[in-house]
Amino acid sequence: AGVLAAHKITASSPDTDLPTVSGLRKMGVNFTVSNKDTVKSSDVLFLAVKPPIIPFILDEVGPDIEPRHIVVSCAAGVTISSIEKKLSTFCPTPKVIRCMTNTPVIVREGATVYATGTHADVEDGKLVEQLMASVGFCTEVEEDLIDAVTGLSGSGPAYAFTALDALADGGVKMGLPRRLAVRLGAQALLGAAKMLLESEQHPGQLKDNVCSPGGATIHALHFLESGGFRSLLINAVEASCIRTRELQHLADQEQISPAAIKKTLLDKVKLESPSLSVSSASRVSLFANKSPSSKKN
């Protein structure tokens, strides 16, 4: 998005063999295996490790956190107060911001919300908002809404991918080649979403505008209604939100010995995706940024 020069970004990971690591290097990002180095050379620190690892990272980098640092956690289910509690042993007033984003940040159409911690100022929030707004929509919320956001836009892309897969199947069933079916399905959803965002009309009204009396669309919609389409989506958002709360609750309980978790998880981490202290914490190719059509802001 051109918001930040690559050399101003530092990323760290214990495992240097992963494709995401070489991808970052190619972009010109500074790379190191030392989390401490990352902290020292940064003002805004994105913690993009898996949620169970957060406590260990905080223990590790805590001593190096200074008043200037803004610690931004993207970890699902990890509360601001738990991070502040951990850091307060090292720093009296740590600035903590919690955010929930989603994978389409990769194509700069992310949906991000953030909540500010006790010691984060308005300017700190605005800075994070500015950064995240460069990769999509970003707005501030109360922390207690973050689980709902997870259910809706955090998991949302998965619902969309599922829908797109099925739509493509429908197209293929009716005779379209697969690639074309996928392309058209994706474009239909993209276009519809764009229309809704740019319109003042209610989605119900927009739906009506497509449904000519006795026509194809209303026949199709009847099928969707019969299948309880709407309630399935409501159920999905609800389930994701509730599960997020459950996981958070389990994490809070801390009943397993930290040493045991550490060993198990760190082994697991070596086998899976890396823990990078940079915002893109997924396995998707980073080279998507280089596509010529950047439809953003």
Next chain:
Amino acid sequence: RGRNLWRTGRVRAAMEAVELRVGFVGAGRMAGGLARGLLRAGKVPASSILASAPSDKNLDAWRESGCRTTHCNLEVLQDCTLVFLATKPHVLPGVLQEIRPAVGPHHIVVSLAAGVSLQMLQRLLPAGTKVLRLMPNLPCVVQAGAMVFARGSGAGDREATLLKNILSSCGLCEEVPESYIDIHTGLSGSGVAYVYLFAEALADGAVKMGMPGGLARRIAAQTLLGAAKMMVETGEHPAKLREDVCTPGGTTIHALHQLEKGALRATVMNAVEAATNRARDMAED
């Protein structure tokens, strides 16, 4: 000069409504509902209304309202200009044969018979007769009806305007192509029953939660009335009105989720479709 003609036309139309003699062949529930609506709105004086029926059973109520009654269908045609045919559908062809000799070019014949097409009506009446077909619904009785009508080949703008004028006293009245009439049956003719079912279920829900039945039913009725009134008066899309009631995480959205789980929307669409198809099937019989 043009303005004067317009004014004269309006005055004439108004006078026609007052002088108009309105007849009903068949005096059952639907006819009674329309007549009651006309009377309550003061569109037509009771003395200008004549209703015919084979027995006195239905006619007593008409007489009590001040309308004139007869057992002779022909008399209605001889006495009235605007004649509503409100017999049961299977009886209608016989009635049409009976009254045909008395039907003239001044008559406006409006059939309420479900499933009897304009084509059939025109076939059984003298050529060129001004025929229209009307599909009302029950709440015409309380002047909150929903009616659609279609004009036959002999009926023109004047007849359509007159009918719409007269019937607006009973509720919403719109002219439509004949093909919409069966759909109107499924949506609004039968639709009234869907609403009663829904109202009953609402009340049952309240009873389950501890409210007495009588109170629950009164509140259910008022809820439907109020919601419908808001739709009519604000002209807003129902989806928008629904949204306005749904506070985040509140009671309404929880309840709506239950309705969606039960695929209420699809079920209602099924109902409208079933009734419409049945109307179409019956018409073919």
